[in-house]
Amino acid sequence: MNRESKFYLAIAFLALFGLCGIVFIRFYDGRTTAKREGVLLDTVVSVEATGKGNVEGALDGAFALIRTLDGELSMYQPGSIVSRINSAAGGHSVKVDRDVFDVIQTAKDIASLSDGAFDPTIGPVTRLWGIGDSTRSLDAIPERMKIDRALALVGYGKIELSEPQETVYLSAKGMMLDLGAIAKGYASQKVVDFLRSEGISSALIDLGGNVQLIGSSLDGKPWRIGIQNPDGKRGEAICALELSDTAAITAGTYERFIDIGGKRYTHIFDPRTGYPVKNNLASVTVVCPNGAEGDALSTALMVIGLDRMGSVRELLSLFPEAEAVFVLRAADDTLQVRATKGLEGRIKSLLPAVAVDFIELKR
Amino acid sequence: MKRGDKFLYLGLLLAFALFPLTFRFFAHVRPPRGGFVLEVVADGRVIEEQKLSGGAPRELRLNTSGGSNTLLIENGAVRMVSADCPGGDCLRMPALTDERGSIACLPHRLIVRLRGEREGKDGADLDAVAY
Numbered sequence: 391m392n393r394e395s396k397f398y399l400a401i402a403f404l405a406l407f408g409l410c411g412i413v414f415i416r417f418y419d420g421r422t423t424a425k426r427e428g429v430l431l432d433t434v435v436s437v438e439a440t441g442k443g444n445v446e447g448a449l450d451g452a453f454a455l456i457r458t459l460d461g462e463l464s465m466y467q468p469g470s471i472v473s474r475i476n477s478a479a480g481g482h483s484v485k486v487d488r489d490v491f492d493v494i495q496t497a498k499d500i501a502s503l504s505d506g507a508f509d510p511t512i513g514p515v516t517r518l519w520g521i522g523d524s525t526r527s528l529d530a531i532p533e534r535m536k537i538d539r540a541l542a543l544v545g546y547g548k549i550e551l552s553e554p555q556e557t558v559y560l561s562a563k564g565m566m567l568d569l570g571a572i573a574k575g576y577a578s579q580k581v582v583d584f585l586r587s588e589g590i591s592s593a594l595i596d597l598g599g600n601v602q603l604i605g606s607s608l609d610g611k612p613w614r615i616g617i618q619n620p621d622g623k624r625g626e627a628i629c630a631l632e633l634s635d636t637a638a639i640t641a642g643t644y645e646r647f648i649d650i651g652g653k654r655y656t657h658i659f660d661p662r663t664g665y666p667v668k669n670n671l672a673s674v675t676v677v678c679p680n681g682a683e684g685d686a687l688s689t690a691l692m693v694i695g696l697d698r699m700g701s702v703r704e705l706l707s708l709f710p711e712a713e714a715v716f717v718l719r720a721a722d723d724t725l726q727v728r729a730t731k732g733l734e735g736r737i738k739s740l741l742p743a744v745a746v747d748f749i750e751l752k753r
Numbered sequence: 754m755k756r757g758d759k760f761l762y763l764g765l766l767l768a769f770a771l772f773p774l775t776f777r778f779f780a781h782v783r784p785p786r787g788g789f790v791l792e793v794v795a796d797g798r799v800i801e802e803q804k805l806s807g808g809a810p811r812e813l814r815l816n817t818s819g820g821s822n823t824l825l826i827e828n829g830a831v832r833m834v835s836a837d838c839p840g841g842d843c844l845r846m847p848a849l850t851d852e853r854g855s856i857a858c859l860p861h862r863l864i865v866r867l868r869g870e871r872e873g874k875d876g877a878d879l880d881a882v883a884y
Contacts, residue, residue: 395758398758398762402762402765405765405769406765406769409769409772594880594881596881599882599883599884600883601881601882601883607880613880613881614878614879614880615879615880615881615882615883616879616881616882616883617882617883617884618882618883618884624882624884625882626882627879627882630879638883639883640883640884642884645884673884675883
């Protein structure tokens with residue numbers, strides 16, 4: 391064999407190696423996928439993760455984490471830290487662990503940024519309306535006087551947090567934290583942080599419709615996440631989003647509601663009126679990298695409503711990475727979808743009758 | 754360089770060039786989550802698109818300017834069972850069960866194929882729904 395043909399042979403072998411490499415990466419990238427489901431946080435929780443290390447072990451850790459947060463953050467479990475903070479209201483401060491301190495701090499921050507549209511101290515109001523208490527159903531909506539009395543106990547400014555000691559104190563007796571509008575988003579954020587630290591490169595975390603994503607889908611394309619059609623069955627989407635490395639969290643008036651005297655009221659309350667939110671929004675979905683922020687923001691935007699476009703823009707301008715999708719119910723009962731401009735190209739309607747309009751934000 | 758070597762290298766080059774095609778043959782290894790969508794293209798336009806669901810065998814009649822054909826959809830496989838074209842080549846084509854291959858009726862300028870739902874535009878194959 392002469393020099394020239396040796397050269398060509400070497401090239402051919404190199405190319406072959408390269409191709410083998412491509413095939414190997416394509417089909418055997420050393421990653422494994424595992425999925426697990428459970429009932430936690432009063433909902434169905436599922437986590438699907440793909441990574442190189444011990445994926446099953448990572449899922450064990452993720453579920454342990456959710457279970458811990460579930461026990462800590464519920465206002466309805468008597469032994470939970472939140473319950474202890476609530477029963478100590480107006481009396482003394484309560485020492486909490488880092489996670490609980492974090493979530494309350496985040497909740498207070500977003501309450502302040504949203505000017506109280508989201509307020510974690512809404513507890514006395516939700517309690518008065520019988521939310522979370524399946525044993526009791528109201529025959530009539532609460533009297534104005536009682537609502538006013540409950541409202542007097544609402545106010546994020548009355549949460550006293552002491553950073554070095556990690557203590558929480560509610561300064562008025564009867565105050566109650568209700569972290570229902572942030573707990574799931576916070577939990578999914580913690581799960582994402584944990585899974586990333588375990589080397590998970592792709593994951594879909596679905597905590598009862600609160601979706602948060604790591605990386606892209608297995609085929610390398612973005613995850614395809616639907617937004618629930620308010621008039622459809624569970625799992626029927628009105629539009630689809632292509633997302634990676636972000637959270638998509640929806641607050642919807644259709645999802646949970648209370649029945650009072652044959653009338654339906656949503657479980658989302660306006661902390662400034664003490665009444666269930668009533669506007670033309672069927673749902674608000676916030677897409678942003680931080681699950682806790684997305685959860686609280688979706689509730690805040692729901693409370694503000696698109697009628698107050700100025701406030702909507704103002705709030706979103708404080709969260710430059712957040713995008714939102716509003717599903718509106720028009721007077722003739724038809725649905726419309728409005729998304730912030732940043733989602734253009736990543737959102738599409740799944741119903742022929744529903745078009746997606748865009749809202750320009752000044753950023 | 755000998756004459757035989759040249760053929761060897763040419764053969765190798767050809768093999769490499771055709772290599773991407775082998776991915777097509779792997780397409781069935783991981784079937785799309787949402788199953789397959791039956792797609793009929795006539796004269797370059799998609800005239801029929803439907804989910805290939807299970808259930809009883811059914812026939813799908815296709816009328817185009819060229820003539821009429823009938824597809825039989827059975828057990829996740831699609832084949833042509835009747836056509837009023839002179840040759841009837843399409844009737845002899847193997848049934849479609851995945852993204853590989855297609856059934857063509859050239860006189861009617863008709864192409865029938867399956868594709869993964871993931872690429873579908875109806876979006877039924879979502880990874881999750883936020884509610």
